[in-house]
Amino acid sequence: xxxxxxxxxxxxxxxxxxxxxxxxxxxxxxxxxxxxxxxxxxxxxxxxxxxxxxxxxxxxxxxxxxxxxxxxxxxxxxxxxxxxxxxxxxxxxxxxxxxxxxxxxxxxxxxxxxxxxxxxxxxxxxxxxxxxxxxxxxxxxxxxxxxxxxxxxxxxxxxxxxxxxxxxxxxxxxxxxxxxxxxxxxxxxxxxxxxxxxxxxxxxxxxxxxxxxxxxxxxxxxxxxxxxxxxxxxxxxxxxxxxxxxxxxxxxxxxxxxxxxxxxxxxxxxxxxxxxxxxxxxxxxxxxxxxxxxxxxxxxxxxxxxxxxxxxxxxxxxxxxxxxxxxxxxxxxxxxxxxxxxxxxxxxxxxxxxxxxxxxxxxxxxxxxxxxxxxxxxxxx
Numbered sequence: 001x002x003x004x005x006x007x008x009x010x011x012x013x014x015x016x017x018x019x020x021x022x023x024x025x026x027x028x029x030x031x032x033x034x035x036x037x038x039x040x041x042x043x044x045x046x047x048x049x050x051x052x053x054x055x056x057x058x059x060x061x062x063x064x065x066x067x068x069x070x071x072x073x074x075x076x077x078x079x080x081x082x083x084x085x086x087x088x089x090x091x092x093x094x095x096x097x098x099x100x101x102x103x104x105x106x107x108x109x110x111x112x113x114x115x116x117x118x119x120x121x122x123x124x125x126x127x128x129x130x131x132x133x134x135x136x137x138x139x140x141x142x143x144x145x146x147x148x149x150x151x152x153x154x155x156x157x158x159x160x161x162x163x164x165x166x167x168x169x170x171x172x173x174x175x176x177x178x179x180x181x182x183x184x185x186x187x188x189x190x191x192x193x194x195x196x197x198x199x200x201x202x203x204x205x206x207x208x209x210x211x212x213x214x215x216x217x218x219x220x221x222x223x224x225x226x227x228x229x230x231x232x233x234x235x236x237x238x239x240x241x242x243x244x245x246x247x248x249x250x251x252x253x254x255x256x257x258x259x260x261x262x263x264x265x266x267x268x269x270x271x272x273x274x275x276x277x278x279x280x281x282x283x284x285x286x287x288x289x290x291x292x293x294x295x296x297x298x299x300x301x302x303x304x305x306x307x308x309x310x311x312x313x314x315x316x317x318x319x320x321x322x323x324x325x326x327x328x329x330x331x332x333x334x335x336x337x338x339x340x341x342x343x344x345x346x347x348x349x350x351x352x353x354x355x356x357x358x359x360x361x362x363x364x365x366x367x368x369x370x371x372x373x374x375x376x377x378x379x380x381x
Contacts, residue, residue, distance in 0.1 A: 068120070069084075106121065162261070205278070206272040216356065240316060
């Protein structure tokens with residue numbers, strides 16, 4: 001059996017293990033038993049729109065209403081036309097100002113007497129998302145060909161692992177989130193690196209460097225969360241979840257997982273860049289010593305370190321722009337207060353811990369690559 005077949009078998013066994021874990025994780029979740037009324041969602045198309053008269057007192061308060069006729073385009077009632085009263089408030093960003101021809105998501109609710117009512121839940125955005133994902137996949141296949149196909153495979157597999165292997169286990173409860181995070185990171189790293197680069201010395205070196213960087217980031221993240229008393233509840237979504245359906249979940253652990261998994265992609269990128277360059281240098285100059293191979297890896301690492309660290313920082317800064325704008329709009333707010341806010345410190349920790357893991361992966365990858373490549377050169381000689 002050649003190396004390529006063994007690699008695919010290894011990946012197959014890993015995927016099988018992930019799918020088995022997914023089946024266990026999705027069996028029964030305490031969160032799923034919450035006493036929340038069942039709402040069915042279907043797609044709809046706005047046909048007509050007509051302004052309604054409202055009570056003067058309500059109008060003065062900024063409340064309005066629109067009579068809308070919509071056509072249900074999915075579900076068991078597809079083709080049926082329904083009349084909806086779409087109520088609006090003076091805060092326009094909460095309103096759904098649907099116009100004829102707009103595609104929307106309709107919420108279908110049934111009261112105890114069996115009467116059903118529809119209301120507009122949101123705009124339909126799924127088709128646009130599918131187009132964007134399709135464009136991304138087409139470009140990957142067009143420019144990457146075989147590598148692009150493997151990239152699609154690893155992205156899909158990573159999402160499956162995250163959803164079923166991580167989210168499913170957390171929802172099920174009774175799991176050590178820190179340990180689960182590292183297991184998920186190992187699975188994603190192994191499948192990504194070995195699927196794309198094969199069982200080469202560069203891949204093993206990149207895997208070792210990635211695991212070392214992630215372990216360092218994880219240790220630092222756990223320490224920072226404890227010493228800085230970060231709650232993991234700095235976002236509105238986390239607070240709602242903690243107060244309602246996920247009371248049993250440790251949100252400090254979720255914060256830790258977010259920091260580690262958020263840095264994983266950048267760390268893998270740096271590690272494989274260094275290891276691939278080392279292997280190419282070794283192929284062209286097979287007589288280089290281990291020290292020279294290490295130096296070549298460090299040289300490449302220094303070049304990619306600044307750009308990749310900046311990528312990580314900018315990614316977190318971009319996602320936190322509303323927070324930055326909110327703070328900047330409060331000139332009288334004390335800097336002492338600002339730099340001790342749970343919400344702001346959490347974002348700093350995400351960016352800095354991930355960057356530290358990225359930087360530490362450079363010498364680890366360079367050392368692992370130099371060792372593995374020198375051993376292979378010696379064996380060939």
